[in-house]
Amino acid sequence: MPSPAANPVPQEGPELVDWLNANAKSIVIWCGALSTFAIYSVLFAENRFYRVFEHIFIGLAAGFGVYITWSQVLAPKWWQPMVDKGHWYWAFAAVLGSMFYFMYSGRHAWVSRVIFGLFMGLSAGLMFRDLYEIYFPQMGASMKPIVGGSIGVWESINTVIFYVILLSCMTYFFFSFEHGNRVIRRTAAAGRWFLMIGFGAIFGATVMGRMTLFIGRVNFLVNEWRPSVTSAWQHTAFRVVVIAALLACAFLVYRSVSSRRKSPPAA
Amino acid sequence: MLTRLQNIDRRVLYLLIAAVIAVPLLQRPRRHPGIVFSEVRNAYNTLDRVPKGKIVILSTVWGPGTRAENEPQTRALMTHLFQNGTRFVVLSWDQLGSQLTYDDGAEIAKRMGKRYGTDWGHLGYNPGPMYAIIRGMGKNFAGVFKVDRFGKKLKDIPLTSHVRDHRDIGAVAEITPSGTVSAWIAYFNQPYNVPLIFCPTAVMSAEAYPYLDSGQLSGMLNGVIGAAQYETLIGMGDQPTDAAASAWALSSAHIFIILLIILGNIGYALTRRKPRAAGGTRIG
Numbered sequence: 171m172p173s174p175a176a177n178p179v180p181q182e183g184p185e186l187v188d189w190l191n192a193n194a195k196s197i198v199i200w201c202g203a204l205s206t207f208a209i210y211s212v213l214f215a216e217n218r219f220y221r222v223f224e225h226i227f228i229g230l231a232a233g234f235g236v237y238i239t240w241s242q243v244l245a246p247k248w249w250q251p252m253v254d255k256g257h258w259y260w261a262f263a264a265v266l267g268s269m270f271y272f273m274y275s276g277r278h279a280w281v282s283r284v285i286f287g288l289f290m291g292l293s294a295g296l297m298f299r300d301l302y303e304i305y306f307p308q309m310g311a312s313m314k315p316i317v318g319g320s321i322g323v324w325e326s327i328n329t330v331i332f333y334v335i336l337l338s339c340m341t342y343f344f345f346s347f348e349h350g351n352r353v354i355r356r357t358a359a360a361g362r363w364f365l366m367i368g369f370g371a372i373f374g375a376t377v378m379g380r381m382t383l384f385i386g387r388v389n390f391l392v393n394e395w396r397p398s399v400t401s402a403w404q405h406t407a408f409r410v411v412v413i414a415a416l417l418a419c420a421f422l423v424y425r426s427v428s429s430r431r432k433s434p435p436a437a
Numbered sequence: 438m439l440t441r442l443q444n445i446d447r448r449v450l451y452l453l454i455a456a457v458i459a460v461p462l463l464q465r466p467r468r469h470p471g472i473v474f475s476e477v478r479n480a481y482n483t484l485d486r487v488p489k490g491k492i493v494i495l496s497t498v499w500g501p502g503t504r505a506e507n508e509p510q511t512r513a514l515m516t517h518l519f520q521n522g523t524r525f526v527v528l529s530w531d532q533l534g535s536q537l538t539y540d541d542g543a544e545i546a547k548r549m550g551k552r553y554g555t556d557w558g559h560l561g562y563n564p565g566p567m568y569a570i571i572r573g574m575g576k577n578f579a580g581v582f583k584v585d586r587f588g589k590k591l592k593d594i595p596l597t598s599h600v601r602d603h604r605d606i607g608a609v610a611e612i613t614p615s616g617t618v619s620a621w622i623a624y625f626n627q628p629y630n631v632p633l634i635f636c637p638t639a640v641m642s643a644e645a646y647p648y649l650d651s652g653q654l655s656g657m658l659n660g661v662i663g664a665a666q667y668e669t670l671i672g673m674g675d676q677p678t679d680a681a682a683s684a685w686a687l688s689s690a691h692i693f694i695i696l697l698i699i700l701g702n703i704g705y706a707l708t709r710r711k712p713r714a715a716g717g718t719r720i721g
Contacts, residue, residue, distance in 0.1 A: 231533060299623055305655070375640055381690050393465070435713075
């Protein structure tokens with residue numbers, strides 16, 4: 171894989187464009203690696219390097235978002251039909267959309283409340299549909315036969331476990347009366363335990379998910395950036411820059427640790 | 438020494454975890470997970486049974502933030518559909534993800550000799566609202582989507598020229614890091630009985646099991662592990678893919694975290710058993 175250090179940077183305009191085109195992939199990989207290190211540097215301590223790259227990312231994402239929204243949504247689906255094809259009624263979409271921005275006006279904020287109210291009513295109405303289509307089938311699926319037909323032993327055991335957990339958890343959520351009865355109290359306590367086990371499973375899945383995101387970045391560094399480093403390492407200038415960067419990092423870490431030792435402990 | 442076990446600097450732990458993760462990624466093992474969950478197998482069977490005349494919709498909500506989890510899922514599904522000759526279109530609900538999913542499709546299509554517009558297509562970024570687009574799509578596909586991501590009319594593209602409504606859609610796969618699957622269940626899966634496959638990030642997966650149990654979801658790929666298992670099913674079990682390397686790295690990280698938890702607890706238990714020094718402080 172070619173590296174930016176492999177070819178000298180030309181000074182002329184068109185040649186510079188050619189050079190950028192020729193090394194585009196390497197430049198992207200090096201920018202990605204630098205950004206990754208910058209963002210993960212916050213794990214050591216809050217620092218300006220991290221802040222700069224955080225703002226760069228937000229700016230880039232917002233800019234790209236505006237471009238994509240215009241080129242793939244507004245231009246083909248709204249502007250061109252309205253202007254080129256004479257579908258004049260699309261102009262009302264702009265009127266309705268601009269009503270949201272009246273929230274920034276103290277005097278005319280009521281205009282924005284009209285459109286917000288419309289969407290809130292719409293969302294409330296949609297919830298009825300969600301309730302019917304999403305939760306009703308689950309209620310039906312909860313009524314499972316324990317025995318009979320082609321139901322095997324393990325399936326029956328699974329169903330019994332399912333019912334025990336379902337009833338225990340539902341008992342826990344009976345807040346309309348006091349859990350004075352011993353059977354109710356113990357069933358509710360079991361329900362609480364089952365819920366805790368469920369939350370534990372969700373938390374375990376969360377750890378797994380977060381770890382995977384980290385693995386994604388390490389995979390990028392190991393399998394995409396490392397070959398570029400190996401290639402660039404043949405050049406003396408690159409080695410000097412890397413050693414200088416490592417020394418600078420070591421100095422910053424040393425200064426951070428020593429200043430922490432000098433500062434009095436928090437009360 | 439014992440108290441040190443409970444007070445290891447977190448930055449040391451970060452470095453150690455990075456090192457533990459890096460080893461499988463450097464090795465890039467060919468071996469995929471031997472176990473395939475039933476929900477992954479069901480997802481595979483669902484896509485396998487899509488009739489040839491129908492298209493599959495890959496609805497992608499992910500962006501760069503969850504690329505490590507959702508991209509292997511997307512790539513595994515795309516590879517399977519190309520293998521089967523099942524045609525598909527990609528919908529993207531994320532501005533940045535729109536480009537990433539197109540790049541994935543283009544790269545796999547090139548490798549497998551498939552053509553854009555005939556074997557697959559990309560409908561670009563859609564801002565939503567999801568429920569409106571999904572509901573409209575079920576009734577009148579061509580009325581909701583008129584052009585692809587390049588502005589080419591769908592009626593002029595062989596892939597989509599015949600697609601009228603839900604009757605021409607064989608399955609939907611929702612690849613997402615957020616709770617968007619409910620819109621597909623409420624406005625597409627339940628009204629039209631079109632099979633729905635859920636590909637969430639691992640964080641979301643635990644909440645999806647009731648939907649699998651009730652049959653609202655036909656299958657699920659649980660994070661990157663689900664993607665690695667799916668690759669096993671589509672015959673990529675001996676290839677050094679990102680999903681396989683990530684699965685091994687994930688297992689290594691989990692074992693390491695469990696060891697750290699055990700070490701910390703041993704330190705805590707032994708510290709409690711130590712007799713208190715005479716004249717020690719007592720709080721409370």
